[in-house]
Amino acid sequence: MNRFTRPPFRGPLSGLKVIELGSDISLAFGARLLADLGAEVIKVEAPAGDPLRREAPLTPGGESALFAYLNRGKALVSIDGGTADGWQLLGDLAGQSDLVLSTDDAVRGAEPDWAQRPATLVVSAQGLSGPSTGRPTSSFIQQHASGFAFHQASPVTDPEATPPVGCADWEGDMAGGLVVAIAALWALEAAAGARPGPLVDLSHEDLLVYMLVEPFADWQAGMDVTDRRRDPAKGLTIAGGLVWYLPCADGAVMVSPREDHQWARWCEVMGSPDWTRDAELCGDRVVRTNNAAKLQELMARWSVTQRNRDVVEAAKQARVACFPVSTPRDLIENVQLRSRRFFDDIRFTDGTVLPMPSLPFRFVSQRGEELARGGETPAPGRPDDGRDLLATLLAARDGSAERSAVGGL
Amino acid sequence: MNPLALEGIRIVDFSWVMAGPMTTKMLGAMGAEVIKIESSTRPEFSVRDGMFSVINNNKKSCTLNITTPEGQEMIRDLVRSSHVVVENFSSRVLVKYGLSYETLREIKPDIIFVSASGMGRTGPEKDLLAYGSLLQGYSGRVGMIGEPNPALEAMGILPAWTDPITALWETTAILAAIRHWRQTGEGAYVDLSMLEATVALLPEALLHAALGRDVAEPRSTTETGAAPSGCFRCAGDDQWLAISVRTDDEWRGLCRVMADADLDGQPFAATAEARLAAKEEINARVAAWLRGRDARTVEAALHAEGVPASRSRHMAEIVADPHMRERAMFREIDGRVEMATLPWLAEDNWRGAFSPTPAIGQDNDYVFGTLLGLSAERRAALAEAGTIR
Numbered sequence: 001m002n003r004f005t006r007p008p009f010r011g012p013l014s015g016l017k018v019i020e021l022g023s024d025i026s027l028a029f030g031a032r033l034l035a036d037l038g039a040e041v042i043k044v045e046a047p048a049g050d051p052l053r054r055e056a057p058l059t060p061g062g063e064s065a066l067f068a069y070l071n072r073g074k075a076l077v078s079i080d081g082g083t084a085d086g087w088q089l090l091g092d093l094a095g096q097s098d099l100v101l102s103t104d105d106a107v108r109g110a111e112p113d114w115a116q117r118p119a120t121l122v123v124s125a126q127g128l129s130g131p132s133t134g135r136p137t138s139s140f141i142q143q144h145a146s147g148f149a150f151h152q153a154s155p156v157t158d159p160e161a162t163p164p165v166g167c168a169d170w171e172g173d174m175a176g177g178l179v180v181a182i183a184a185l186w187a188l189e190a191a192a193g194a195r196p197g198p199l200v201d202l203s204h205e206d207l208l209v210y211m212l213v214e215p216f217a218d219w220q221a222g223m224d225v226t227d228r229r230r231d232p233a234k235g236l237t238i239a240g241g242l243v244w245y246l247p248c249a250d251g252a253v254m255v256s257p258r259e260d261h262q263w264a265r266w267c268e269v270m271g272s273p274d275w276t277r278d279a280e281l282c283g284d285r286v287v288r289t290n291n292a293a294k295l296q297e298l299m300a301r302w303s304v305t306q307r308n309r310d311v312v313e314a315a316k317q318a319r320v321a322c323f324p325v326s327t328p329r330d331l332i333e334n335v336q337l338r339s340r341r342f343f344d345d346i347r348f349t350d351g352t353v354l355p356m357p358s359l360p361f362r363f364v365s366q367r368g369e370e371l372a373r374g375g376e377t378p379a380p381g382r383p384d385d386g387r388d389l390l391a392t393l394l395a396a397r398d399g400s401a402e403r404s405a406v407g408g409l
Numbered sequence: 410m411n412p413l414a415l416e417g418i419r420i421v422d423f424s425w426v427m428a429g430p431m432t433t434k435m436l437g438a439m440g441a442e443v444i445k446i447e448s449s450t451r452p453e454f455s456v457r458d459g460m461f462s463v464i465n466n467n468k469k470s471c472t473l474n475i476t477t478p479e480g481q482e483m484i485r486d487l488v489r490s491s492h493v494v495v496e497n498f499s500s501r502v503l504v505k506y507g508l509s510y511e512t513l514r515e516i517k518p519d520i521i522f523v524s525a526s527g528m529g530r531t532g533p534e535k536d537l538l539a540y541g542s543l544l545q546g547y548s549g550r551v552g553m554i555g556e557p558n559p560a561l562e563a564m565g566i567l568p569a570w571t572d573p574i575t576a577l578w579e580t581t582a583i584l585a586a587i588r589h590w591r592q593t594g595e596g597a598y599v600d601l602s603m604l605e606a607t608v609a610l611l612p613e614a615l616l617h618a619a620l621g622r623d624v625a626e627p628r629s630t631t632e633t634g635a636a637p638s639g640c641f642r643c644a645g646d647d648q649w650l651a652i653s654v655r656t657d658d659e660w661r662g663l664c665r666v667m668a669d670a671d672l673d674g675q676p677f678a679a680t681a682e683a684r685l686a687a688k689e690e691i692n693a694r695v696a697a698w699l700r701g702r703d704a705r706t707v708e709a710a711l712h713a714e715g716v717p718a719s720r721s722r723h724m725a726e727i728v729a730d731p732h733m734r735e736r737a738m739f740r741e742i743d744g745r746v747e748m749a750t751l752p753w754l755a756e757d758n759w760r761g762a763f764s765p766t767p768a769i770g771q772d773n774d775y776v777f778g779t780l781l782g783l784s785a786e787r788r789a790a791l792a793e794a795g796t797i798r
Contacts, residue, residue, distance in 0.1 A: 012589030065616040132732035136717040140632035144651035145719035153563040163640040164721040166629045168553035174610035178577035183753040185584035189414035201754040210752035214568045215724040217460040225724045243542045254546035296559045321538040323547035328618035339532040354619045360605030366595040
């Protein structure tokens with residue numbers, strides 16, 4: 001590179017400095033998103049290391065793949081914030097940063113007393129204030145406390161046999177990570193450089209409630225949101241149109257031939273069995289809505305004899321909205337995701353290389369520079385890998401007293 | 410501190426259904442001026458109750474027929490004085506109406522153009538018709554929630570997930586792009602895939618699959634590494650209690666609450682490992698013990714003993730919850746209870762600006778008169794011709 005060559009595009013948040021304190025999936029994921037967008041993120045771990053380093057799955061060499069997903073692209077340092085020196089050092093780091101993202105534990109449950117701290121976002125289970133703060137909880141429990149689980153199992157034919165059900169995977173916590181990123185970017189702009197900066201109180205429970213737009217709209221409209229039993233008179237219409245789940249010889253598909261012209265083409269995909277000519281059964285959209293359950297049964301008789309990929313391909317040719325119910329393995333091999341370079345390859349110290357989702361969007365600057373996707377990057381290392389960084393920071397001050405607070409130095 | 414940090418940013422919003430409207434609602438709550446482009450002839454805009462009104466506040470509404478050359482020219486004029494365009498058209502419509510990024514950047518080079526589509530704007534499946542409900546299946550999450558059934562019950566299809574999640578990703582991308590614009594003066598193009606937005610939140614399944622392993626248990630029904638853990642039926646109508654015990658302290662607390670069940674006298678009680686191995690049996694014992702008990706009483710007892718637990722609550726209870734009220738998650742505005750416009754709490758209980766959902770076309774005079782400078786006569790003629798409608 002010479003002085004006429006522009007540096008590579010590191011992302012829209014290039015130049016932003018962020019400190020992350022404490023162990024929490026939402027917090028770590030939110031901070032990682034800022035790093036993906038170009039921010040310089042320093043993750044501070046307690047000397048024992050982030051407990052998420054032990055979360056499954058582990059590579060053959062014993063490194064947590066989940067920890068890597070949450071923390072790649074960050075600088076890692078180890079400081080004991082429980083000591084007076086460590087606390088002061090965290091304050092110094094905060095003073096050199098544009099944002100502090102923290103758990104409530106890591107800042108001792110209150111606004112930190114660092115005079116030069118920037119905008120600070122504190123993540124906790126139920127928030128920093130309110131009569132129910134501090135209730136014992138967990139990621140799973142939060143989904144029930146927030147109403148997400150109850151409404152995800154509503155309406156159902158037999159509530160007695162259908163318990164409330166939470167999100168898939170780590171979704172609830174991951175959604176929290178998105179709100180961490182959004183709140184952080186808002187706080188950064190709102191603070192406009194003020195020191196000490198504003199404190200933002202982010203509760204896991206609040207953000208799950210925020211996702212429940214439909215149940216809230218129903219409540220606001222005076223509907224009974226306490227009764228999960230399905231009203232048989234309302235049929236099986238889902239989300240504004242007919243959607244059917246059809247088991248196949250291998251796996252399943254979901255299909256939605258809503259309009260008359262789509263239905264006609266879908267019938268051809270199924271080989272136009274006799275029942276498709278029965279106008280009283282499937283004559284128009286209203287009739288099909290009323291007979292949705294019967295049609296599901298008839299279509300399933302055909303679909304269980306088919307391979308799901310054949311059904312999807314035939315539907316695609318017929319321009320009918322139809323997709324397989326993917327397995328995780330299907331997703332890793334998915335041609336659309338591969339074509340868009342959605343997966344980055346993360347290399348671990350034991351040589352394992354795992355595909356991991358990148359940001360779910362292409363970001364192209366006005367100059368045509370695109371944020372990189374689909375490359376290979378190293379997994380995050382040990383907690384003391386950032387010792388050089390810390391040494392540099394300490395060198396700028398009389399750091400002898402603080403060294404006892406710093407792991408590995 | 411200025412909580413309305415996006416003041417001065419104007420957003421032209423073509424989006425409909427859920428993801429785009431939820432995005433621009435958030436940005437409006439931070440002070441952006443959101444111009445929602447609607448059409449009174451289309452049912453997705455003319456029916457404004459229910460969910461529509463929850464996700465379309467903080468906006469100005471104008472009505473325009475964008476299929477006409479005059480309507481398209483007015484859009485281009487509007488884009489000249491705006492900073493962000495949000496759309497979720499099909500690829501075909503974008504080009505046909507001259508509203509693609511390539512066209513609009515000629516008018517406004519530093520525009521931030523954000524496109525949300527099912528599959529993204531590139532790749533072999535970019536033009537496939539994709540509804541949010543089908544993406545729940547394609548993204549794999551349907552296979553991880555509940556049991557498959559023809560009525561699609563308790564499988565994660567409802568309430569909507571892909572759309573609200575896409576809105577959070579979209580808001581993140583726009584805020585980053587606005588910061589970039591404020592620092593460099595440069596605009597950006599964002600091509601967001603709803604499929605990718607959903608898949609990116611499923612790391613446990615993907616990482617296990619990449620290592621050739623299966624996920625031990627579905628997190629939708631239990632917490633991995635906790636025993637007991639699940640959602641248990643209690644006495645009364647549709648009353649359920651979720652419990653998750655991870656540590657020795659929590660286990661001892663559970664044993665004290667369930668003293669008459671003699672949990673700590675059982676062979677599995679000694680270690681966390683033994684309890685995890687006997688998870689099914691412990692869950693069965695807890696289920697039997699809770700079946701005739703009052704959920705609220707047991708919940709209070711478990712909390713007092715430090716055991717993670719919660720009744721599976723519904724929206725009516727959450728709206729009435731003193732904790733939620735004190736935290737301003739819900740508040741009364743003009744005699745109506747509204748949900749917070751932003752899911753975090755700042756000083757002075759600030760939860761985002763709130764203005765009610767506009768009536769359709771409510772801001773036509775402001776948009777076409779004040780912003781575009783069209784005279785009242787010209788606006789009347791455009792309305793007569795069906796361009797403003």
